[in-house]
Amino acid sequence: DQQVKQNSPSLSVQEGRISILNCDYTNSMFDYFLWYKKYPAEGPTFLISISSIKDKNEDGRFTVFLNKSAKHLSLHIVPSQPGDSAVYFCAETSGSRLTFGEGTQLTVNP
C-alpha cells in the first residue's frame, strides 16, 4: 500500500516559468517531508524539507507547501531553469526511515 504517491510521472515547463510538483500521502503521523532531486547516473541529493508543524518552507527558488487537511504537498520552482531538469522525489520521514514516492521527471525547456 503506497503511502506516498506522486501521480505525475513527468512534467514539462518552459524556462522562466513556474514548475509545480505534487505529492499525496496517507500517513498523518510523520515528522518531516523532504524533496530530493536526482540526475541520471547520480544518487539523489537533498533539496528542501518541511516539518509537520509548518505549512510552508522557502529556500531561494524552491518553496514547499504542506496542506495537512488534504494530505498533499507541493514543490514550487520559480523561475525554472534548464539545470532543474531531473527526477524529483518526495519522501516522508518517520523516525529514522524515509518512504519515497515514485518520482516525477521534470524537463525544463530553454
Next chain:
Amino acid sequence: NAGVTQTPKFRVLKTGQSMTLLCAQDMNHEYMYWYRQDPGMGLRLIHYSVGEGTTAKGEVPDGYNVSRLKKQNFLLGLESAAPSQTSVYFCASGRDAVQYFGPGTRLTVT
C-alpha cells in the same frame, strides 16, 4: 570529504552467483541505509542500521543480507542472485531527517 561512496559502480552477475556491495561514509553518521531503485517505483528500503553492530529489515529485505561491523561501513550481500535483483542500488547515511546518498551501483543479473 568524500561523503558516501559505493563499490563497485557496475556489476553483472549470473543467476546463483553471490556478491557484496560496499558502502563507506566519512560523515560520522550513525544511520546507514540500502535502497534499490526500479523504474516507476521510487526508492525502496532494503535494510538499514541505526548504529555499529545493528541492522534491521526494511520494506524489501528478502534475498539480501547486511552487516555493519564498523560505523563507517555498511555491506549489502546477495547470497544467490536472481534476475529480479537487477536494479540500481543506493546506499545512504544520515542523522536527523536528512539522508545523504552515494552514486549508486548498477547490478544486472542474467
